[in-house]
Amino acid sequence: MAFKVAIVGRPNVGKSTLFNRLVGRRIALVDDTPGVTRDRRVHPARLQNLRFDVIDTAGLEDAAAPTLEARMRTQTEIAIDEADLVIFMIDAKAGLVPDDQTFAEIVRRKGKPVVLVANKTDVRGAEAGVFDAWSLGLGEPVAVSSEHGNGMVELRDAIAAVAGEMAEETETKEVPAEGALAGDDVDADAEEPAYDPDKPVRIAVIGRPNAGKSTLINALIGEERMLTGPEAGITRDSISVEWRWRGRSIKLFDTAGMRRKARVQAKLEKLSVAETLRAIRFAEVVIIVFDATMPFDKQDLQIADLVIREGRAPVVVFNKWDLIEDREQTLAELREKTERLLPQARGLRAIPVSAETGRGLDKMMEAALATHAVWNRRVPTGPLNRWLEAATARHPPPAVAGRRLKVKYMSQIKTRPPGFALSCSRPEAMPQAYVRYLVNGLRETFDIFGVPIRIALRTSENPYAGRAKRRRG
Structure with a gap:
């Protein structure tokens, strides 16, 4: 088992930049604004032939208990407790500040092995900050530049020396292949021969700010893993958790x-939204969290439409159900609105939950996995074309410009989500209303409810086209 390394220090010393360097790709958000990182993030890392798990943490700040900064500090202290080794980072360019002394004492009291790192040494005058770091009493500082990769050899040697036997046990192990998102190494759109009910599932939880997404995940896994609170917009990164x-x-x-x-103006918020979009694209199931006290805001519908257009398996969750009084009538109204306002995925599963009390979480997970199975459904070509023949006999394709359209056959060309190819005479003239008729028929006949269905219209090539021209030539 790989040993864990937590990167700690005050805000804006470059912890997330070093985390990205060790992981080998840009995962954590990085900005000049102090306090960008709020949740702790764990990911396999590699430093030359050394393998370990690295934990990115929020900046240590001296703050009163009820504040967001104090809750961030608690998350960082949990990371230190989980780690086998601590990288304590300072900003050599800025030099030592009183907070560095205070937090170095906290790390020292934890009793964990420590590697002292002086970052941002690629600028003039940083040597003084490196020498000052000796006064922290945490050993010899390692001078690095996380942004440019300077000093990584020295950092590797320092970690190996402090880790001792733990490093020797993991030097020969391989880390997972690099993927496009934190902890991912599989393309969500890759075809599979058959649905495997035991295969791991990737689930993203999305929604408007303050809908209760982080509280929901904490309730699922049974621990305060995500930073939560009454403030809107606490979560900035897309954080993955194994469960x-x-x-x-x-x-x-x-x-x-x-x-x-229109409201997303700040650079940091734009980066956060971009991370959320990446999480949607590489998830399989997307749980869309609505605030049950104010559901179906225009933004809620836009988020749901985005998930459906991306082809993910959507599940709608009405959170804060403990605040609803007339629950039976409210639920009937909400489900009716779901069907009416989100017809793109007819039969969308809508589950009431309370992240605070834990009510409805098992039903939510059952709905998520049931939707995942439908998302992977494959229909055999024989039954598919027998259904198509009956559907076109019952409701023939319309005539366009005096010529009736001909529908020939259909086959399923992909899953995740189900995609079908329909061979017809003039694809460009096929009305969307008739395509919707076929989609609804597919849903009802083959039980493909609650996920997007895509139909590609194609025409078969005429083998005799151009023969007359060649004869005349």
Whole structure:
């Protein structure tokens, strides 16, 4: 088992930049604004032939208990407790500040092995900050530049020396292949021969700010893993968590809240939204969290439409159900609105839950896995074309410009989501109303409810086309 390394220090010393360097790709959000990182993130890392798990943490700040900064500090202290080794980072360019002394004492009291790192040494005058780091009493500082990769050899040697036997046990192990998102190494759109009910599932939780996404994930996994609170927009990164539900491996992605595009002005919020979009594209199931006290805001519908257009398997969740009084009538109204306002995925599963009390979470997971199975459904060509023949006999294709359209055959060309190719005489003239008729028939006949269905219209080539021209030539 790989040993864990936590990167800690005050805000804006370059912890996330070093985290990205060790992981080998840009995963954590990086910005000049202090306090960008709020949740702790764990990912396999590699430093030359050394393998370990690295934990990115929020900047240590001295703050009162009820504040967001204090909750961030608690998350960082949990990361230190989980780690086998701590990288304590300072900003050599800025030099030592009183907070560095205070937080170095906290790390020292934890009793974990420490590697002292002086970052940003690629600028003039940083040597003084490196020498000052000796006064922290954490050993010899390693001078690095996380942004440019300077000092990584020295850092590797320092980690190996402090880790001792733990490093020797993991030097020969391989890390997972690099993917496009934190912890991912499989393309969500890759074809599979058959649905495997035991295969791990990737689930992203998305929604507007303050809908209760992080609280929902904490309730699922049974620990305060995600930073939560009454403030809107606490989550900034897309954080992945490994979890098991009823014996099945699940990877959960917590994401930043998505506001209306016109309101997203700050650079940092744009980066957060971009991370959320990536999480949607590489998830399989997307749980869309609505605030049950104010559901179906225009932004809620836009988020749901985005998920459906991306071809993911959507599940709608009405959170904060404990605040609803007339629950039976409210649920009937909400489900009716779901069908009416989101017809793109007819039969969309809508589940009431309360992240605070834990009510409805098992039903939500059952709905998520049932939707995942439908998303992977494959229909045999024989039954598909027998249904198509009956559907076209019952409701023939219309005539366009005096010529009736001909529908020849249909085959399923992909799953995840189900995609079909329809061979017809003039694809460009086929009315969308008739395509919707076929989609609805597919849903009802083959039980493909709650996921997007895509139909590609194609025409078969005429083998005799051009023969007359060749004769005349």
